[in-house]
Amino acid sequence: MKKQLRIKEPVKVRMKKLSNGCQSIYLDIYMNGKRRYEFLKLYIIPVNDKTDKIRNRETLKLANAIKSQKIIELQNKAYGFNHNKLPDITLIDYIKKIAQSSTSNEARKNALRAVVHHLERYDSKGILLGKVDKAYVIGFIGYLRNAKQEHCKEEKKLHANTQLHYFKMLRYCLNHAVSEEYIACNPIDKMKSDEKPKRRKADREYLTIDELRYLVRTPFYNSLLKKAFLFSCFCGLRHCDIVALEWKDIHYDTNGNASINIVQQKTHEAISLPLSPEAVKYLPNREKAQDTDKIFKGLISLGRSNEILDRWAKQAGILKHVTFHVARHTHATMMLTLGADLYTISKLLGHTNIQTTQIYAKLVDESKMKAIALIPDIS
Numbered sequence: 001m002k003k004q005l006r007i008k009e010p011v012k013v014r015m016k017k018l019s020n021g022c023q024s025i026y027l028d029i030y031m032n033g034k035r036r037y038e039f040l041k042l043y044i045i046p047v048n049d050k051t052d053k054i055r056n057r058e059t060l061k062l063a064n065a066i067k068s069q070k071i072i073e074l075q076n077k078a079y080g081f082n083h084n085k086l087p088d089i090t091l092i093d094y095i096k097k098i099a100q101s102s103t104s105n106e107a108r109k110n111a112l113r114a115v116v117h118h119l120e121r122y123d124s125k126g127i128l129l130g131k132v133d134k135a136y137v138i139g140f141i142g143y144l145r146n147a148k149q150e151h152c153k154e155e156k157k158l159h160a161n162t163q164l165h166y167f168k169m170l171r172y173c174l175n176h177a178v179s180e181e182y183i184a185c186n187p188i189d190k191m192k193s194d195e196k197p198k199r200r201k202a203d204r205e206y207l208t209i210d211e212l213r214y215l216v217r218t219p220f221y222n223s224l225l226k227k228a229f230l231f232s233c234f235c236g237l238r239h240c241d242i243v244a245l246e247w248k249d250i251h252y253d254t255n256g257n258a259s260i261n262i263v264q265q266k267t268h269e270a271i272s273l274p275l276s277p278e279a280v281k282y283l284p285n286r287e288k289a290q291d292t293d294k295i296f297k298g299l300i301s302l303g304r305s306n307e308i309l310d311r312w313a314k315q316a317g318i319l320k321h322v323t324f325h326v327a328r329h330t331h332a333t334m335m336l337t338l339g340a341d342l343y344t345i346s347k348l349l350g351h352t353n354i355q356t357t358q359i360y361a362k363l364v365d366e367s368k369m370k371a372i373a374l375i376p377d378i379s
Contacts, residue, residue, distance in 0.1 A: 011070050013063050021046045025063045031074055040066060090126040092119050094182070095173050106240055107266040108169075115169045118147055129177060134187045138195055141167060164197040205320045206329035207233070218316035225305055226312070227282045228296045232327035233334075234279035239302045239324045240265040248291035250275070250283075 010031045015023040023044040029036050042063055044056050089097075099112035120126075122143040127136060144163040149156045158166075174186040188196075207215070212233060220226040228242050237245070241264055249262050258275040284295060299305075306323040313322035320326070 009071070010074055011067050013060075013067050015044060018043075025059070027067060027070060029070065029074075038070075089129050089182075091129050091132055091173075092116055092126050094129045094177060095119070095170075098173055098176055111165060111169045112173070115166050115173075118144065118166065121147070130183055132174065132183075132187055134190045137170070137187055137191065140170070141195075141197055144197070160197065161199055164199050167197045205322065205326050206333045207318070207320070207322070207326065209334065211316075211318050211320075212330065214316040214318060215313065218312065220312045220315075222300070222308065224284065224296060224299055225308070227284060228299055229305075229309060229324060229327050231279055231282040231296075232324065233330045234276055234282065235260070235273060236328050236331035237273070238264070238266060238328060239299075239305065242296055243294070243299050245295045246292055247286060247289055247295055250295075 010029060012028045013025060014028045015025055017023050025040050025042040025044065027038040027040065029038060040063060042059050044059060045052055047053050047056065095112055095116050099109045099116070119140070122140050123136075141163070144158055144166060147158050147163075149158060149162075171186065171188045174183070174188060177183045178186050212230075215226075216230065228239075231237070232239070232242060237260075241262060244265055245260070245262070249260050251259050251261060253259070258280050260273040260275060261270070262273075263270045289295075302324055309322050309324060309326075313320065
């Protein structure tokens with residue numbers, strides 16, 4: 001006769017004797033090598049008559065019902081279900097919830113809104129958070145390869161690095177769901193390396209000093225954007241930091257030298273940035289503005305800025321694709337060309353890792369090599 005296989009239960013009902021003669025009922029829970037106890041505030045009382053016996057029997061029935069429910073909860077959690085927390089929330093609504101959180105900075109909120117924009121086009125019905133699996137994510141990656149840029153009049157596809165950024169934002173949200181125990185695991189963790197988007201080496205456009213001169217001399221109908229772009233070229237601030245800049249952020253020392261003290265929107269790192277006279281030149285007139293007023297009040301969005309900056313560049317005879325971030329690249333390469341060291345530039349740009357700054361050093365080196373290659377053969 002074969003020996004019957006005995007399956008161990010993860011939850012057992014146990015009792016602890018108390019000093020008053022009663023027994024306290026608790027659950028002994030053992031899962032994944034860890035043991036914990038849950039006291040149910042249920043008690044077996046000493047039996048003095050038939051009524052006590054019936055009461056104890058009903059108490060034990062209740063304890064075993066709680067035990068069965070606990071086993072179901074543990075199994076649901078192990079297999080990716082969590083019916084106690086937001087059972088009907090969609091992936092899109094969950095991402096919106098994270099975007100609205102006070103812990104998300106403005107850059108992350110914008111990225112999450114963009115992910116929502118594309119998820120709504122990829123899956124108009126909206127999948128439940130608990131139903132998101134590897135196949136769904138792979139399908140979304142395939143959609144991104146052919147998706148068009150948001151808020152762009154021209155039919156431009158998303159850059160490979162933008163696709164990767166949106167993928168990382170989705171992974172961040174799913175990891176967040178795991179940490180909040182809405183799902184048991186992130187389906188992206190089951191994906192192979194070749195199934196994920198890859199970073200493409202980007203060409204970092206920047207303007208030469210001559211090209212900057214062309215822009216300065218070329219009229220532009222949006223004078224505020226022109227000032228903001230040129231200001232960025234001479235100080236390296238991002239669009240989001242320029243939008244947030246207030247008059248109280250600018251300080252002058254006894255010699256009249258200006259500087260900025262702000263906390264960066266993207267990194268939340270504090271920076272102190274001296275301003276050159278050339279940068280100060282492109283600040284709007286303060287007139288009667290209060291300390292808390294925005295310096296570049298009314299500056300249009302980054303997407304719209306990038307769309308019209310390119311037209312201005314073409315009017316100036318510059319064939320490069322000019323976006324607002326080109327101003328930041330321009331500042332970095334200009335400082336390197338003029339002899340500033342990498343560490344100083346890293347601090348001016350507010351980089352948390354000097355390796356990020358080294359990219360600009362490579363750009364300048366390539367520029368120098370091209371210049372040397374122009375020397376003709378005079379033999």
